[in-house]
Amino acid sequence: MSRTIDAVVSPTQTNTIPADISGQMLDLDEDDDLEVFSKDSTLADGNMFNASMPTSPGSMVNQCKFEEDEESDSKDIFITVDNPESHVTAIETFITYRVLTKTTRSEFDNSEYEVRRRYQDFLWLKGKLEDTHSTLIVHPLPEKFVVKGMVERFNGDFIETRRKALHKFLNRVADHPILSCSEDFKVFLSAQAWELTTYKKQGPGFLSRMGETVRAVANSVRGVKNRPEEFTAIQEYVEDFSNKIGSLDKVTQRIVKEQKEYLEELKEYGPTYTLWSGSEEELAEQLKGVAGCIERCCKETEEQVGHLSDTLVPVLHEYVLCAETLKAVLRRRDNIQAEFEAKNEALATKKVDRDAESSDLGFVWGSLLGKNPEEARHQRQERLDGEIEELKEEIDKLEDRVEWANNALKGDWGRWQRSMRGDLKSAFLSTAEKNVDYYEKCLAVWETFLLSQRTEPSEETDRDNTP
């Protein structure tokens, strides 16, 4: 069941509170989005600031070229995340985001959906996708809290940054040929709040999940013995990439910090010229001119820092998280192979057991129980044969699993590299462009001032003329 929207949602439409948020209120498991925001529902204005972000799936059709260009020709699903709203209950306060979907895909009953989701719903979706497709590369989610304190936790900027990241996450999933077909993804986009809650409760029970975890830990402790060369190469690359992107993230944040401190001093600098002009006659105008130039440069600097924070910083941060995702994917692949190897070893051991002479102890024991030694040996052989057959079946399945996992990863790896290049290239390009623009604007400010000085008659000629 879902609600249809009568018309394409216009960019200015805000504040549509879904009729039933009761489902949201019962969600108390995690405190990921237990954020005490100001109880101000004008947070909906968040999306107004961002003129460049498409605020409806409809407007996104025209802007799809800003997303992944590979699939833009065949894009059949458009998703936007916007309109953050805070919800206050007696127990907690949290934010929900509106998720709008327009699609022509046949697996969806309708062509348009509008739902509200909170951060922990996104977390759930990511978890499910990773469980189901353990060696595919899922785009990272924004973090729960920003530890470094660069972005304040409880203000509009934080919400906006998170909203953009959530938007990107869903679109990356939608662009993925395999992940976008996931049933969990479909439910996430289309189900009403209470439906989602019900759906979430299905799936493997607690105990079976525990069992899987234990096995995963055991496998990772054992380690993989014969990792294919190409995956070792990928792992080495991921290590290096992780270091480099981490450094870039730090450097960029440092630049933002230095720029902000520079701006603070600059703001005090202009007024000193104005102050001076108050004591002067001939020089007053010129001093005020310089003060004005500095002030205008201040504004440009502020804009430039803002751009850096909005464009480059989030992308670098995203790829820091990506690096961690990649490491996890490689680990999971290794674990799958480790499990397969372990079973193979078990098989070999069993075979050795079966083909070995019966031990004296077994013979003695059997004779104590009054068994015929021949019969005992035969029984034992039968039992081991059965077990070996079972093992062989399991090993076949595991072998398939390993092959599938490796192929999935290989395929996704190329895809990831391409989109990484695209994302980082465009972020750096945008930064460089903005910096050029910044210096051009400042140049114009000072050149205008200089021009105004040079067109004034010089002191020398003036003196000749004045009595």
Add this chain to the structure above:
Amino acid sequence: MMADSGPEEIAVIGNTDLTSAELENNIKNTMVEIEKWTSLLRKMEISVGEAEKRTGKNTVNMQEIYTVYLIETRPVDAVTEGIIPAPDSLWRRYSEFELLRNYLLVTYPFVVVAPLPEKRAEIVWHKLSADNMDPDFVERRRVGLENFLLRLACHPVLCNDKIFYIFLTEEKGWKEMVYETGFQAKADSRLKAMNAAFRVKNPDKRFTELKHYSDELQTVVSQLLRVRARVADRLYGVYKVHGNYGRVFSEWSAIEKEMGDGLQSAGHHMDAYAASVDDILEEEEHYADQLKEYLFYTEALRAVCRKHELTQFELEMAAQDLASKKQQKEELVTGTVRTFSLKGMTSKLFGQETAEQREAKLQVLEQQIEEGEEAVKEKNTESDEFVKTAWIDIEHFKDQKDRDLKEALISYAIMQISRCKKGIQVWTNAKECFNKM
């Protein structure tokens, strides 16, 4: 070059490499300008060339290292004959410059004497060393000392001073000469007067205003220089952090195939960007020095105002003294005691004086009155003379200040333009590299 002489700009020949043609042309311009005042610069080129370190014993017989500066002079005429002879030269240290300036301050109290460059680096930003031995600081001081000499040489009054001339031309014995002038005694009394507290009843309003102006100027320019230094500090940080991009891009390019080239070259541009700030801020330091000169000028302005106050005070004291003597005479003559005086009290207590005593006193008073009137006349003339000459110099100073600072502000704008252009270039290059990624 900021020094000039009088209303017209003459070619100031400082420590630059001019071709002989340019020199000729400069001299022609010089000769063409008809000036009311003579200028030493018409007669000789002055420059402060190099700086060297010397060791020696100081006044408390301890080893010290100090810097000496080479002063080179050459008569202007010598050049027109087509041959450029070697300049005469001698070495002077900073303390000798100080001595010269103190001498001039005392000898010409109505002149706004150009200030010396800083003895120690005061308002600096963190990268600049506050060490007196730092080569950059020494270089900037050299420029400042040259500027100081040129300003003196352009000054209509100071340029004719003998002590100044000998400072430039004779290394040995100059110090003794200065002390022989006896200026030290005047210097001491001047210092006392500067620090004394007295109230003037009728100061010339213009001097009062000038004193306020110089106080204001000192405050605003100090503040400006301090903030500028902080801005420079921050700007340095911004540029230098970009150098890290250079390093990381370079390392990252090693593990990338397609992006490698683009990243590598972008990294080079980031390094260039980070390195560019050194020259940018060095240039700005010269701008700061121009402002500092006028910051230090305020002290000279205040000195002239103070001298006026002192002169005016002495005049008022003399007049007051005369008035009181006249009053006393009148009382003696008429026998009335209008004002309280010890004489009046004692005469009341001990009886009136004899006629002879009165006569004697009267004569003394009349003598004193005559002397007093002379003194007042003298002081009046002195004061008028001072006000007149000082005010000419002050007007001259104001014009010079407006011209120099206007030029400084323009050069500051030019510096900013240059920095912006460099920024545009670097980031345009970087953008192209990113495009190749």
